[in-house]
Amino acid sequence: MPVITLPDGSQRHFDHPITIADVAASIGSGLAKAALAGEVNGKLVDTFSLIENDATLRIITDRDPEGLDIIRHSTAHLLAHAVKSLFPTAQVTIGPVIENGFYYDFAFGRPFSTEDLEKIEAKMSELIKQDIAVSRNVVGRDEAIAFFKGLGEEYKVKIIQDIPATETLTIYEQGDFADLCRGPHVPSTGKLKAFKLTKVSGAYWRGDSNNEMLQRVYGTAWKDKKTLDEYLKNLEEAEKRDHRKIAKAMDLFHIQEEAPGMVFWHNNGWTIYQQIKRYITERILENGYAEVSTPQIVDLELWKKSGHWAMFNEQMFTVESDNRHYAIKPMNCPCHVQIFKQGLKSYRDLPIRLAEFGSLHRNELSGAMHGLMRVRQLVQDDAHIFCTEDQLQEESLKFIQLLIDVYRDFGFNDVTVRLATRPLKRIGSDELWDHAENALLEALKKAGLTFAIFPEEGAFYGPKIEFHLKDCLNRMWQCGTLQLDYAQPARLEAYYIAEDGSKKTPVMLHRAILGSLERFIGVLLEHYAGKLPLWLAPQQAVMMNITDKQADYVVDITQKLKKQGVRVKSDLRNEKIGFKIREHTLAHIPHLLIAGDREVESRTISVRTMDGSDLGSMSLDQYVKFVETEVSKRGRIE
């Protein structure tokens, strides 16, 4: 006779096994209607599942995060249901919940068109209206295989064959549609209120590019129309922040057909670029790095020795001259090892930190390019630290601390950190890996960072820490990285003389804070929606006159401000002041400086910021001081 304990501690006694739906109904009719699933003793189950023994129960509604996941999962099923009824030859595969929605992969003879999508959506709405009850059946393995074979669902059969024999298999049915699924699901299709199919694309079966391509349909689902609309609106807003759009509006750069994946930086964009480079140079020099510069084109022999040619030759551009074969460098590291090797190094010289803003070329697959985020020519704020085993952890910690501080200056206080550990295919002893992983782990802990461990994701030569930033559409981009490398220094025969007089191979740390400057600028533009803080803004101020009378004054003040290092231009056009203000505000110029008769009279300028606040009149000196203070704050959030 089950006694059911609810989240508020109250208990309900029943004299017979009871479903969650019934418990909900016994509490109230509103809850009965809202119930999507239940959590019984910490496990999510369907509302129609039977409770036979004493249990704690939480009824899941669309107010719970789990409720939303269930809605999305059930909407994925609804999608499959609609597809199967419209296109019976389509085979179902998997349909998981993802951030903000779900997708479902189908094997189908042809791609789905946008018209198909509309039809599918309409069918889904129809199925919702019919409010079809969902049921769950536990089935035996052979039974399940026979069942899906009978339906011609070959992929489901493959999926079942891969599920461990210990797991029970369940089939969910709604009307004439059945799918292998762990559940739970909403009790009936009528519970699904707000969804939208967003895009179709190809996706490889089991994520392997050697396999056939399936048709993936993406969708989003929410508890009600209101939250769905909010989400769609947010998406639209986010798309406006796309760095490619902002760049066009701000005249930052362009990319054209003749040089795919390579950037033509316009003056405005290049000003940002230079500003960042200058800043990083300053920061690394004060942190004991030495800046170097190495060749762009290097004989293939070096890349063979370093291991790059064997691993990454498809992504390397090559050139030929005088019967010699060269590669345009995709990375700086082998060249930095060459500098390390010049002259005998003692343990006393270590650590040696070599930094370079080298231009790198990587022949990325054509489909991989993405604005500034993924390009074929890039510059990293790259450096390699050569050190001893003992210095590993301290160097790692120092780097992480520098990175965090630099990110703060750019206004990023929220960074996703991953520790990628030993992959299956690797070189080096387990002791070495223990040591290396531990060094990074300890460094992360000491730095006080929260991070996730990504097992088997490390490089073949060593573990790595990845620092990811999000773009406006929530796509993650790796920016910073710290990698331990035991292989290259040895392969390229770098050594130092240890305390005991023996030759030892140094450990090499590959590290970058911003990663590719191109990508970082892309993320930065989206982060700020183009409204860069003063220190980065390519144009910091525009000085404008109200009528022609103040033109000379404006030219004079502009000149003086330029001499003081302010990135300012004048706008003397015969336009109304409102028009000029609007234009420069839309161009995200931080300071709008205005001079009318009053200002000429008092030798001042009227200062307005791009967010619309009027700072009143100030003298030239006052303004320059104001700029200096703002610039020195950089992008830090107090």
Add this chain to the structure above:
RNA sequence: GCCGACGUAGCUCAGGUGGUAGAGCAACUGAUUCGUAAUCAGUAGGUCCCGAGUUCGAGUCCCGGCGUCGGCACCA
């Protein structure tokens, strides 16, 4: 690289079923001289991504290529 969509004026985009390209903004010219997010009028502007084909005739249809976009895969 794979699947799909797209490529028209400087920008954003319109151009059922084939009949010599259009709007808004920007540009240019003129008027206006104005106080914090759009003054008015006029003018000019095109290799419709490239190549081949079907057709009397192609921005539109077919084929091939390039690029971009959304995903997949990849990402030292």
